[in-house]
Every structure is written in C-alpha cells, then in structure tokens.
Amino acid sequence: MTASVIDGKATAATIRQEVARAVERLKAEAGLTPGLAVVLVGEDPASSIYVRNKNKQTVEAGMASFEHKLDEGTSEADLLALIDRLNADPAVNGILVQLPLPKQIDSAKVLAAIDPAKDVDGFHVVNAGRLATGQDALVPCTPLGCVILAKQTLGDLSGLEAVVVGRSNIVGKPVAQLLLQENCTVTIAHSRTKDLAATCRRADILIAAVGRPEMIKGDWVKPGATVIDVGINRIEGEGGKGKIVGDVAYDEAAAVAGHITPVPGGVGPMTIACLLRNTVTAAARQNGLSSPFAG
Numbered sequence: 361m362t363a364s365v366i367d368g369k370a371t372a373a374t375i376r377q378e379v380a381r382a383v384e385r386l387k388a389e390a391g392l393t394p395g396l397a398v399v400l401v402g403e404d405p406a407s408s409i410y411v412r413n414k415n416k417q418t419v420e421a422g423m424a425s426f427e428h429k430l431d432e433g434t435s436e437a438d439l440l441a442l443i444d445r446l447n448a449d450p451a452v453n454g455i456l457v458q459l460p461l462p463k464q465i466d467s468a469k470v471l472a473a474i475d476p477a478k479d480v481d482g483f484h485v486v487n488a489g490r491l492a493t494g495q496d497a498l499v500p501c502t503p504l505g506c507v508i509l510a511k512q513t514l515g516d517l518s519g520l521e522a523v524v525v526g527r528s529n530i531v532g533k534p535v536a537q538l539l540l541q542e543n544c545t546v547t548i549a550h551s552r553t554k555d556l557a558a559t560c561r562r563a564d565i566l567i568a569a570v571g572r573p574e575m576i577k578g579d580w581v582k583p584g585a586t587v588i589d590v591g592i593n594r595i596e597g598e599g600g601k602g603k604i605v606g607d608v609a610y611d612e613a614a615a616v617a618g619h620i621t622p623v624p625g626g627v628g629p630m631t632i633a634c635l636l637r638n639t640v641t642a643a644a645r646q647n648g649l650s651s652p653f654a655g
C-alpha cells in the first residue's frame with residue numbers, strides 16, 4: 361500500500377480564503393476589522409520567519425496586524441506591561457506571544473496574563489478548561505489544524521481509535537480533547553508508555569507530536585491508518601545541508617498507511633491558517649456575534 365498524501369498547504373489556502381470572506385462580511389455588516397497583535401522577543405531565526413508569515417497572512421486576509429519586536433534581553437515585567445496595553449486596546453482582538461521565550465521570562469506567567477477572550481493561541485488555562493469541558497473556547501491552532509485534516513480525510517471520526525504520541529499542553533493534550541469531542545477512543549502515549557509500538561499499531565488515527573526526528577517507524581503503523589505528523593525537526597541532510605523532517609519515518613510509514621501528512625507541507629501551514637480563523641472568531645465574540653466558522 362502507498363498512502364495518499366494529505367495536502368495541508370492546499371487546505372490552509374482554502375481556510376485563508378474562508379477567513380478573508382468572513383472578514384469582508386464583518387466589515388460590511390458590523391463595521392469591524394479584526395486585529396491581531398504578534399509579539400516576538402529576540403531573534404530566533406525560525407520564530408522570526410513564523411512571525412513574518414503571520415503578519416503577512418493577517419494582512420492578506422484583510423485584517424489589521426500589529427507587530428511588536430522586543431530585544432532578546434527584554435525583562436518579564438516589560439513584556440507583561442506590553443500585554444496589559446494590548447489587553448486594553450480595542451483595536452486588538454487577538455494577542456499571540458511567539459514561543460519559545462528567552463530564559464529570563466516565565467512563559468506560563470506571560471500566557472496567564474493574556475485576556476482569555478484575546479488568547480488566539482488558546483494556551484490560557486481558561487481556554488484549556490473550556491475546551492476540556494465542551495464550552496466555546498479559543499482552540500490551539502496546531503491541534504485544530506490536525507483535526508480539520510483528519511475530518512477532511514476520513515469524514516466522521518466517531519468510534520475510531522486515535523493514538524496521540526506526546527502530552528504537551530500546546531499539542532498533545534488539546535488534540536486529544538478535540539478527538540474526544542469527535543467521539544474517537546483516545547489514547548495519549550508518551551515516553552513512559554510501556555509498548556509504544558504496539559500502542560501506535562492500534563491507531564486508526566495516529567498523531568505524532570513528540571519533537572523527535574523520525575521516531576515513529578513504519579512497523580508502528582496499522583495498515584491503512586491515517587498518520588498526522590506534527591513534528592518539525594531540523595536535521596543535517598546530505599552534503600551537510602539542513603533539512604526538515606517530521607516525527608514519523610515518512611517513507612516507511614507511507615508504505616503502510618492509508619493517508620499521511622508530509623513535512624513540510626502538512627500540519628505546519630494549518631497552524632497559521634487556524635490562527636487567522638481564531639482571530640476572526642475572537643473579534644466576532646468580543647462584539648456579541650458568534651464565530652462564522654463551523655466545527
């Protein structure tokens with residue numbers, strides 16, 4: 361069997377078009393232009409590219425983009441003061457602090473300072489709690505992207521066995537909550553799971569979010585399964601050139617799976633598309649309207 365490739369780049373482009381149409385309607389019907397503030401501390405090269413892409417795609421979707429670039433040595437107090445100002449600014453509907461932050465700053469403290477109504481990353485404990493209890497929440501972007509791709513590929517997910525490898529607060533746990541909402545039987549596996557290979561082999565939907573290059577092997581995949589790879593690992597390729605690989609050994613897994621996301625071009629592009637979606641949802645809800653997006 362050779363898996364069919366799930367094209368996250370194409371789906372992300374479709375979502376961005378839906379976002380642009382929703383923005384047009386909000387402008388015409390409610391006189392509202394959603395605004396996103398993105399905060400970058402330091403000059404990490406990958407983070408700088410992600411922030412540049414976020415700003416570009418925000419503007420392309422017809423929204424207002426506010427970019428805040430702070431020095432690597434910025435104090436926690438100064439960052440918290442900026443967040444206070446953004447919380448109070450009515451032109452800002454969404455606030456995102458790019459992670460990782462430099463070591464002098466406590467990320468948990470910073471994420472807790474963001475107004476949950478503007479928390480378009482969905483990392484605030486209020487949004488995590490709302491997601492876990494089935495209330496309207498702002499849902500973390502990468503997990504949302506994974507589940508959109510799974511539903512697009514498989515249709516109704518009800519009753520399927522989903523195995524999530526990785527238990528982080530920003531991917532593993534929220535993606536498990538979303539799959540549970542879709543009526544999957546969900547297992548969260550991690551470094552202490554006794555027989556990880558056998559656990560993965562049970563999965564109709566296998567989500568890899570461990571951050572270890574090519575850790576999940578082809579013989580860990582059930583024939584015909586849908587494999588969604590969240591990993592973005594930079595490794596040395598042939599001739600000393602850098603390349604990006606996922607958490608799944610792609611060629612081996614693609615020989616067994618029914619459907620698989622590539623890296624790059626799978627889950628990655630969905631992250632920013634879902635961020636734009638969340639910004640529109642946040643703007644609508646802050647103005648007493650419901651989210652224009654289904655699901």
Ligand SMILES: Nc1nc2c(c(=O)[nH]1)N[C@@H](CN(C=O)c1ccc(C(=O)N[C@@H](CCC(=O)O)C(=O)O)cc1)CN2
Nearest residue numbers: 410457458459460481501624625626627628629631632
């Ligand atoms: N505050 C946040 N920080 C971080 C998040 C996040 O969701 N919120 N996620 C990642 C980085 N990230 C967005 O911020 C992100 C990662 C990857 C991609 C993407 O499009 N990846 C491409 C490959 C890009 C490349 O060549 O490097 C792909 O997979 O095709 C977009 C956004 C950590 N920080």
Ligand SMILES: [Mg+2]
Nearest residue numbers: 501502530631
């Ligand atoms: Mg992410």
